[in-house]
């Protein structure tokens with residue numbers, strides 16, 4: 001039996017989530033060219049509370065404490081994944097993939113037609129991870145102005161535009 005579980009996020013989880021994201025982000029320190037992004041940003045607890053109120057955020061728990069989460073926001077009939085993070089003490093045990101698969105099931109049941117996100121194309125736990133669970137790159141960005149705008153904003157904020165991609169998972 002695993003020592004962790006997942007469930008829908010509750011407002012009371014929000015305060016614990018920024019620390020999980022900051023710790024998870026230290027994984028980027030293993031990549032010299034992206035080390036500057038290692039644990040330097042997290043969604044605020046206040047924003048988590050707003051996202052959680054929309055009803056499609058999930059947390060992973062161990063001993064009743066959050067150790068991972070997926071934070072999402074509805075955009076019409078698409079559900080956008082702002083972040084998925086798993087604390088380093090619990091990484092590479094299938095928790096990230098389970099959170100994403102549960103998110104797909106919840107989104108499909110709620111009537112969304114797709115999950116979307118932006119990520120690094122070539123970081124093993126980013127683009128290739130999402131591809132492994134059924135996401136594909138959005139190449140026709142002119143047909144997805146919301147995702148194009150998100151990539152443009154990331155570039156304005158100093159992210160390396162040539163390494164960032166938008167991805168989509170259609171929910172059939």
Ligand SMILES: CC(C)(COP(=O)(O)OP(=O)(O)OC[C@H]1O[C@@H](n2cnc3c(N)ncnc32)[C@H](O)[C@@H]1OP(=O)(O)O)[C@@H](O)C(=O)NCCC(=O)NCCS
Nearest residue numbers: 024025084085086091092093094095096097119124125129
């Ligand atoms: C992305 C993240 C949530 C995955 O969580 P996780 O619980 O470790 O993931 P899983 O154990 O389910 O692994 C899923 C796949 O991701 C890839 N992966 C995960 N960690 C990896 C690592 N350290 N190195 C290489 N590949 C990795 C593998 O392809 C893995 O599949 P496999 O087990 O069949 O090899 C976690 O790595 C994390 O928090 N990273 C920092 C934050 C981040 O980059 N979030 C995504 C933003 S777009």
